[in-house]
Amino acid sequence: MTELLTAAQMRVIEQAAIDSGEVTGLELMERAGRGVVEAIFEEWPELAEEHHGLTPDLATDWGPTPEPLEAFNAEPRPLRAVVLCGPGNNGGDGFVVARVLKERGWAVEVFLYGNAEKLPPDARVNYERWSGLGGICHPWLSTIYDNDGDLRGKLFSADLTIDAVFGTGLSRDLGSVHADVWSAFDLDTGAICRLVAVDVPSGVCSDSGETLDIDCRATGVDEGLFAFQAELTVTFHRAKLGHHIAVGPALCGKVVVKDIGLPRVPAAPGICRAIGEPLAPWLRKSSTGHKFANGHALILTGGFGKTGAARLSARGALRVGAGLVTLGVPPSAQMEMASHITAPMMTRVEGAEGLKAVLEDVRLNALCLGPGMGQERARELVPVALAAKRATVLDADALSAFSDEPEALFAQLHEQCVLTPHGGEFVRLFPDIAAKLNEVPTKGPAYSKVDATREAAKRAGCVVLFKGPDTVIADPKGRCSVNSAHYDRAAPWLATAGSGDVLAGFITGLLARGFAPMQAAETAAWLHVECALEFGPGLIAEDLPEQLPAVFRKLGV
Ligand SMILES: NC(=O)C1=CN([C@@H]2O[C@H](COP(=O)(O)OP(=O)(O)OC[C@H]3O[C@@H](n4cnc5c(N)ncnc54)[C@H](O)[C@@H]3O)[C@@H](O)[C@H]2O)[C@@H](O)CC1
Numbered sequence: 001m002t003e004l005l006t007a008a009q010m011r012v013i014e015q016a017a018i019d020s021g022e023v024t025g026l027e028l029m030e031r032a033g034r035g036v037v038e039a040i041f042e043e044w045p046e047l048a049e050e051h052h053g054l055t056p057d058l059a060t061d062w063g064p065t066p067e068p069l070e071a072f073n074a075e076p077r078p079l080r081a082v083v084l085c086g087p088g089n090n091g092g093d094g095f096v097v098a099r100v101l102k103e104r105g106w107a108v109e110v111f112l113y114g115n116a117e118k119l120p121p122d123a124r125v126n127y128e129r130w131s132g133l134g135g136i137c138h139p140w141l142s143t144i145y146d147n148d149g150d151l152r153g154k155l156f157s158a159d160l161t162i163d164a165v166f167g168t169g170l171s172r173d174l175g176s177v178h179a180d181v182w183s184a185f186d187l188d189t190g191a192i193c194r195l196v197a198v199d200v201p202s203g204v205c206s207d208s209g210e211t212l213d214i215d216c217r218a219t220g221v222d223e224g225l226f227a228f229q230a231e232l233t234v235t236f237h238r239a240k241l242g243h244h245i246a247v248g249p250a251l252c253g254k255v256v257v258k259d260i261g262l263p264r265v266p267a268a269p270g271i272c273r274a275i276g277e278p279l280a281p282w283l284r285k286s287s288t289g290h291k292f293a294n295g296h297a298l299i300l301t302g303g304f305g306k307t308g309a310a311r312l313s314a315r316g317a318l319r320v321g322a323g324l325v326t327l328g329v330p331p332s333a334q335m336e337m338a339s340h341i342t343a344p345m346m347t348r349v350e351g352a353e354g355l356k357a358v359l360e361d362v363r364l365n366a367l368c369l370g371p372g373m374g375q376e377r378a379r380e381l382v383p384v385a386l387a388a389k390r391a392t393v394l395d396a397d398a399l400s401a402f403s404d405e406p407e408a409l410f411a412q413l414h415e416q417c418v419l420t421p422h423g424g425e426f427v428r429l430f431p432d433i434a435a436k437l438n439e440v441p442t443k444g445p446a447y448s449k450v451d452a453t454r455e456a457a458k459r460a461g462c463v464v465l466f467k468g469p470d471t472v473i474a475d476p477k478g479r480c481s482v483n484s485a486h487y488d489r490a491a492p493w494l495a496t497a498g499s500g501d502v503l504a505g506f507i508t509g510l511l512a513r514g515f516a517p518m519q520a521a522e523t524a525a526w527l528h529v530e531c532a533l534e535f536g537p538g539l540i541a542e543d544l545p546e547q548l549p550a551v552f553r554k555l556g557v
């Protein structure tokens with residue numbers, strides 16, 4: 001697992017390194033800027049060839065696009081870059097990038113948003129160094145109003161555009177200055193060729209992955225996403241949370257993390273981690289253990305016509321390695337269930353008394369309630385299940401059943417529980433937290449899905465797994481991780497009915513095997529996405545458990 005940092009955590013790490021005398025801020029900025037150029041050349045090797053233009057033209061560096069015949073006969077022109085620099089250290093990185101490209105023979109235009117006199121010290125040094133190369137630094141606003149520097153034309157004809165306007169320091173709302181920029185240009189940054197964001201696309205809050213809203217009435221700007229749409233984002237030391245949650249991933253394009261020589265991140269409970277490949281030995285079964293040594297899961301089902309969801313969970317629990325799985329079925333669904341199952345077993349569970357009787361078997365060590373269960377049955381059975389103090393997953397109807405009185409549910413939960421809400425279920429259980437999360441942020445750092453999940457876990461007193469392409473998992477002590485289904489792990493085919501039921505089954509199966517709740521939830525979430533990737537497009541929920549053998553083989557289980 002690698003850390004996903006907030007801006008404040010990154011600043012602490014950077015400051016500690018500077019204070020220790022190991023490195024200066026200026027050196028870090030130089031490494032950051034050079035890291036950006038390195039990542040660009042790795043991404044587009046054709047840009048690394050010095051002095052070779054991609055599309056030759058006859059005019060000066062920034063002339064119009066020539067006719068095809070003229071272009072054919074023309075000498076190669078230098079490659080062109082536009083570098084947009086902001087008022088802080090992100091802008092400082094931009095000046096370094098500009099200088100490095102210029103030294104390699106590129107034609108570089110730098111636009112500064114902000115006052116050169118007020119740049120922070122390291123950024124100021126790099127501004128001076130850039131100016132020493134003869135570069136003109138266009139003040140952004142005068143460019144717009146005088147139409148002097150023709151930023152728009154340059155952006156759309158550049159081979160590369162660097163967004164170094166705001167990085168981790170974006171703190172205020174974007175204000176009227178930025179609104180002017182965007183309205184004057186009606187800038188669709190998605191159409192700009194090779195837009196590379198330094199650290200984070202400007203306008204995206206690096207802690208929350210949210211874009212900061214502006215007051216559209218005050219500025220007269222149409223509503224929209226006030227953030228750059230990058231093709232590549234180059235960040236430093238570690239990825240930030242905003243690269244993996246909310247709309248951040250959609251705006252980052254691809255994320256590359258460059259080492260800038262900072263020491264590893266000290267272990268601290270506040271630091272969130274990205275869930276990575278589980279270790280094979282965790283998932284292996286003991287060569288001598290019998291089936292009961294791998295746990296016995298009980299999955300409660302709904303009534304007639306509503307048993308499919310629980311069967312998906314059961315299949316998931318078995319495939320992930322639970323020794324035995326029993327479906328707890330009401331009388332109305334017994335025939336239906338019997339005609340559908342082979343490896344899972346079934347037992348009759350009529351109501352609260354029925355469940356109490358079944359739970360007298362203490363070998364039933366992991367319970368799953370919710371998938372297809374029906375809210376009425378959930379209201380009756382959840383209290384009995386929770387009173388038995390077994391490892392318990394509550395999903396779907398077992399969560400929605402308590403939307404009128406979430407506090408009653410929280411009072412019964414214990415630390416062996418895992419709640420697995422999707423966005424809708426989260427709102428029902430934690431309406432105030434969801435309201436904070438769904439508020440349109442105007443200031444950074446914005447309240448994030450990580451903040452919301454941590455707060456929910458603390459209130460519930462157990463592990464909460466908040467689903468989505470950016471699944472966030474937290475425990476009551478603040479431990480937190482993100483299972484990112486983005487970039488090379490994008491798994492949009494998981495958005496299919498029943499895939500959440502399989503996830504609940506994976507968690508239940510791992511709990512039965514003795515995994516701790518947080519570890520079960522993290523491992524299951526990672527396996528769930530991996531199964532979707534293994535199958536690929538066309539995936540439906542039934543396919544997910546069937547991919548586990550291949551996934552386990554690849555992991556070396
Ligand atoms: N922290 C680190 O370890 C390193 C940071 N570096 C760079 O430094 C960046 C962070 O620098 P800063 O903290 O100076 O922050 P930024 O450069 O991201 O922006 C902060 C500046 O923008 C202003 N500002 C914030 N929101 C605004 C708004 N809505 N409208 C107008 N102005 C606004 C602030 O007053 C401040 O002047 C990183 O993203 C990274 O690019 C790198 O140089 C390498 C190392």
Ligand SMILES: Nc1ncnc2c1ncn2[C@@H]1O[C@H](COP(=O)(O)OP(=O)(O)O)[C@@H](O)[C@H]1O
Binds near residue numbers: 396469493495499528
């Ligand atoms: N676009 C997506 N990319 C990756 N995973 C997704 C996406 N949409 C949904 N998921 C995952 O699919 C599962 C859906 O669960 P849920 O909404 O409970 O569905 P159901 O109730 O039909 O089983 C969750 O694990 C969620 O994280």
Ligand SMILES: [K+]
Binds near residue numbers: 164
């Ligand atoms: K940026």
